[in-house]
Amino acid sequence: MSQGTTKAPPDSGLRIRTEVKAAVAPAADKGEPDITIDAVNLSYGDNHVLHDITMAIDDRRVTAFIGPSGCGKSTLLRCLNRMNDLIDNVRITGKITVKGLDINAATTDVIEVRRRIGMVFQKSNPFPKSIYENVVYGLRIAGINDKATLDEACERSLKGAALWEEVKDRLDESGLGLSGGQMQRLCIARAIAVEPEVILMDEPCSALDPIATLKIEELIYGLKDKYTIVIVTHNLQQAARVSDKTAFFWLGRLVEYSPTADMFTKPGDKLTEDYITGRFG
Amino acid sequence: MNALVKSWRRGDPMVWFTGSALGICILMIVGLVLVILTNGLSFFWPKALTQLTLKDGSVLMGELASSEPIPNPGHPDHLQKQRLLVRVGNRDVYGFDFKWVPEGDIAKQERPRDAYFVERREYGPLLGTPVRVKQGDKILAEGAAAVELALPGLIARAAEDRSAIERIEKHEIGDINYEIERLRLESRALDLAASRGQDVAEKRADVERATAAQKALFQTKTDELAQLTERVAGTWVAFVTADGQEKELRSLDIYRSYAANQLTLLGRLSVYGGRLWAFFIEGPRESNTEGGIFPAIFGTVMMVIIMSIIVVPLGVLAALYLREYAKQGLLVRIVRIAVNNLAGVPSIVFGVFGLGFFVYTVGGTIDALFFPEALPTPTFGTGGILWAALTLALLTVPVVIVSSEEALAAVPRSMREASLAMGATKFQTILRVVLPAAAPGILTGLILAMARGAGEVAPLMLTGVVKLAPELPVDGFFPFFHFDRKFMHLGFHIYDVGFQSPNVEAAKPMVYTTTIFLLLIVVLLNLTAIVVRNRLREKYKTGAF
Numbered sequence: 001m002s003q004g005t006t007k008a009p010p011d012s013g014l015r016i017r018t019e020v021k022a023a024v025a026p027a028a029d030k031g032e033p034d035i036t037i038d039a040v041n042l043s044y045g046d047n048h049v050l051h052d053i054t055m056a057i058d059d060r061r062v063t064a065f066i067g068p069s070g071c072g073k074s075t076l077l078r079c080l081n082r083m084n085d086l087i088d089n090v091r092i093t094g095k096i097t098v099k100g101l102d103i104n105a106a107t108t109d110v111i112e113v114r115r116r117i118g119m120v121f122q123k124s125n126p127f128p129k130s131i132y133e134n135v136v137y138g139l140r141i142a143g144i145n146d147k148a149t150l151d152e153a154c155e156r157s158l159k160g161a162a163l164w165e166e167v168k169d170r171l172d173e174s175g176l177g178l179s180g181g182q183m184q185r186l187c188i189a190r191a192i193a194v195e196p197e198v199i200l201m202d203e204p205c206s207a208l209d210p211i212a213t214l215k216i217e218e219l220i221y222g223l224k225d226k227y228t229i230v231i232v233t234h235n236l237q238q239a240a241r242v243s244d245k246t247a248f249f250w251l252g253r254l255v256e257y258s259p260t261a262d263m264f265t266k267p268g269d270k271l272t273e274d275y276i277t278g279r280f281g
Numbered sequence: 282m283n284a285l286v287k288s289w290r291r292g293d294p295m296v297w298f299t300g301s302a303l304g305i306c307i308l309m310i311v312g313l314v315l316v317i318l319t320n321g322l323s324f325f326w327p328k329a330l331t332q333l334t335l336k337d338g339s340v341l342m343g344e345l346a347s348s349e350p351i352p353n354p355g356h357p358d359h360l361q362k363q364r365l366l367v368r369v370g371n372r373d374v375y376g377f378d379f380k381w382v383p384e385g386d387i388a389k390q391e392r393p394r395d396a397y398f399v400e401r402r403e404y405g406p407l408l409g410t411p412v413r414v415k416q417g418d419k420i421l422a423e424g425a426a427a428v429e430l431a432l433p434g435l436i437a438r439a440a441e442d443r444s445a446i447e448r449i450e451k452h453e454i455g456d457i458n459y460e461i462e463r464l465r466l467e468s469r470a471l472d473l474a475a476s477r478g479q480d481v482a483e484k485r486a487d488v489e490r491a492t493a494a495q496k497a498l499f500q501t502k503t504d505e506l507a508q509l510t511e512r513v514a515g516t517w518v519a520f521v522t523a524d525g526q527e528k529e530l531r532s533l534d535i536y537r538s539y540a541a542n543q544l545t546l547l548g549r550l551s552v553y554g555g556r557l558w559a560f561f562i563e564g565p566r567e568s569n570t571e572g573g574i575f576p577a578i579f580g581t582v583m584m585v586i587i588m589s590i591i592v593v594p595l596g597v598l599a600a601l602y603l604r605e606y607a608k609q610g611l612l613v614r615i616v617r618i619a620v621n622n623l624a625g626v627p628s629i630v631f632g633v634f635g636l637g638f639f640v641y642t643v644g645g646t647i648d649a650l651f652f653p654e655a656l657p658t659p660t661f662g663t664g665g666i667l668w669a670a671l672t673l674a675l676l677t678v679p680v681v682i683v684s685s686e687e688a689l690a691a692v693p694r695s696m697r698e699a700s701l702a703m704g705a706t707k708f709q710t711i712l713r714v715v716l717p718a719a720a721p722g723i724l725t726g727l728i729l730a731m732a733r734g735a736g737e738v739a740p741l742m743l744t745g746v747v748k749l750a751p752e753l754p755v756d757g758f759f760p761f762f763h764f765d766r767k768f769m770h771l772g773f774h775i776y777d778v779g780f781q782s783p784n785v786e787a788a789k790p791m792v793y794t795t796t797i798f799l800l801l802i803v804v805l806l807n808l809t810a811i812v813v814r815n816r817l818r819e820k821y822k823t824g825a826f
């Protein structure tokens with residue numbers, strides 16, 4: 001994929017982003033910690049799922065979460081944009097800050113948090129609306145209805161998600177009429193349309209064929225110029241290909257967190273080594 | 282043996298079993314529809330007129346309606362002989378419309394060429410041979426052939442005259458009456474104001490002047506009407522019945538006539554089409570046994586539409602609360618069971634509730650507050666289309682709630698999460714994602730509700746349906762929609778024509794025809810909703826992978 005299509009035009013509707021930024025601490029430098037997770041514990045009822053997670057996620061880098069099924073990767077990811085609020089019976093302790101903002105603080109507006117932290121789900125979930133309306137959804141709910149702004153945001157985001165060429169002639173058709181891979185890119189376009197600071201991706205390629213997967217991986221590679229990306233994946237090659245840092249979880253604990261190159265060449269922990277060499281399931 | 286066991290394991294008997302169940306259902310439905318269609322559609326077909334000369338020398342003429350074996354229990358000829366049912370018409374002459382004639386009594390059967398079937402204002406059809414046309418004492422035409430030539434012109438003129446009379450009666454005089462009634466109420470309101478000590482002298486003078494003007498206008502119009510009626514009522518057509526009695530008929534009272542035994546196929550078709558059309562656009566006459574059913578069609582459609590406008594928001598909002606906002610627990614479960622059971626309450630109970638609550642309580646309060654000058658005549662405190670529609674809305678709201686809830690539940694969680702993760706509030710998510718996605722399912726609920734509502738009669742009888750409504754609920758007088766008015770309804774019309782009519786044999790085919798129209802309306806309303814639903818489905822069609 002060419003870098004050209006992922007770079008947004010310099011003047012493109014950065015309004016939202018700058019507005020949001022102005023309200024909080026100035027952006028960290030690229031590679032500096034962007035999200036800090038401090039002693040986070042989480043339980044669903046009696047089921048203690050996350051144990052004392054402490055880590056920092058770098059600005060405008062790709063961080064991969066890996067680990068066996070059920071180890072709490074999705075749960076941690078959902079903590080970052082407070083999607084766990086939607087589940088009854090959840091108890092969270094510890095502190096998570098995004099660009100200095102304590103997202104669980106009583107004074108923090110959950111809507112604001114989710115607007116700044118976009119999410120792409122494992123199973124693509126476009127709205128039953130036209131492609132166009134899917135992309136500009138975030139802008140509309142923020143109260144932006146100016147046609148020119150929406151058009152511009154739609155084109156920019158679809159180009160950003162490498163989908164523009166495929167759908168530019170049928171923006172009025174249903175978003176549910178696309179192929180699986182296209183739908184997933186549509187969801188990415190929808191997430192980046194509101195210019196978030198962080199994009200969370202929960203196994204974004206697990207339902208896709210290798211070609212579509214490759215497209216999304218290239219996309220992620222391009223997007224990290226502008227966004228901090230956290231990706232959950234079961235595909236270790238994928239983690240190795242796209243991420244800068246990798247975190248390995250096991251039974252709700254963070255076992256190892258290091259630059260991807262290091263983790264895959266010289267894992268620091270026996271468990272990690274067993275996992276990435278496929279010695280346990 | 283082995284093969285049988287295998288077949289049983291494969292489930293072959295189940296296939297037969299389920300298949301025959303479906304077959305029986307289809308057979309019953311198709312049979313019912315066929316009975317309705319054949320009986321209802323043949324009603325307008327112009328049948329031949331047969332003249333029967335009996336062995337005792339008496340003569341009668343009519344349409345052969347049906348025949349059946351003569352019951353005579355205990356005798357060897359029980360059910361051996363046939364008898365014919367003859368529609369002889371001329372109720373004013375004979376006192377009956379139909380007559381049974383034993384087949385064995387018939388000496389001669391023939392089809393006289395000049396026999397006419399005449400539809401007229403009262404007493405059902407006249408069957409006979411035309412003899413002359415008279416204006417005052419002057420004879421305009423004499424003999425069957427001459428009268429035959431003159432008849433089409435006379436009938437066309439009669440139709441024009443009737444509509445001229447109706448224009449004056451209904452519209453011009455009706456408008457004046459309406460105005461006089463309004464002024465009466467105004468003066469009553471002034472009385473009430475005066476009793477509270479207000480000075481109303483000036484206004485009262487205005488009202489009295491206006492009333493006097495309207496009354497004068499009323500007088501001129503009634504005079505005009507009398508003159509017109511006198512002028513157009515002078516033409517008479519005389520017919521002779523089969524047994525030789527002469528009967529004179531004002532040409533003004535003739536609606537349609539045809540020489541039944543001379544009609545070509547095309548002629549028959551045109552009579553058929555004309556009758557069908559008249560049935561559709563005309564109001565009923567002769568205590569509903571003649572004329573059309575337009576007011577009933579109008580009332581049914583309007584009531585169903587009002588009901589839909591009420592029931593959809595109500596049901597959807599209730600379902601939204603139950604599904605999206607309420608904390609799922611014992612209470613919600615109980616509410617849900619109660620809602621489901623509400624659908625099983627006999628509809629007459631809803632009617633009683635509608636009468637007690639909507640009509641007497643709500644309507645009575647509205648009257649006391651807003652229409653005190655009309656009391657003791659109730660305005661909203663009596664049955665009316667609004668109360669009927671509200672009662673039916675109550676009756677059908679469980680259906681809408683249940684299907685809306687199912688539709689809401691079917692909206693995938695992932696779709697809601699997507700919206701919430703974009704920073705949408707719950708309200709925005711429901712409004713922009715959940716409701717549009719659930720819309721087809723909600724419409725399914727509406728379709729079911731409409732089908733149920735359109736066919737319901739019992740509760741309407743208590744809350745606003747009447748046998749004959751003088752006015753439609755929509756007209757040219759402000760505020761144009763009169764939700765307080767009573768209305769006619771096809772379902773009730775069927776009951777009334779079929780079971781309350783003085784002339785059962787004549788009314789029977791009308792029951793079927795009215796049923797066809799009711800079915801058609803239900804189908805049409807449903808089709809509309811289905812088309813809308815399919816549009817929505819197409820628009821939001823769920824995707825291919």
Ligand SMILES: Nc1ncnc2c1ncn2[C@@H]1O[C@H](COP(=O)(O)OP(=O)(O)OP(=O)(O)O)[C@@H](O)[C@H]1O
Nearest residue numbers: 044047049067068069070071072073074075076087
């Ligand atoms: N809504 C929930 N309610 C109760 N328990 C939950 C819920 N969601 C997840 N869990 C539990 O939390 C634990 C971690 O689940 P999570 O979805 O985070 O795992 P995961 O690492 O994402 O697994 P996978 O790789 O299979 O997606 C599991 O034991 C699961 O049973």
Ligand SMILES: [Mg+2]
Nearest residue numbers: 073074075202
């Ligand atoms: Mg997961």
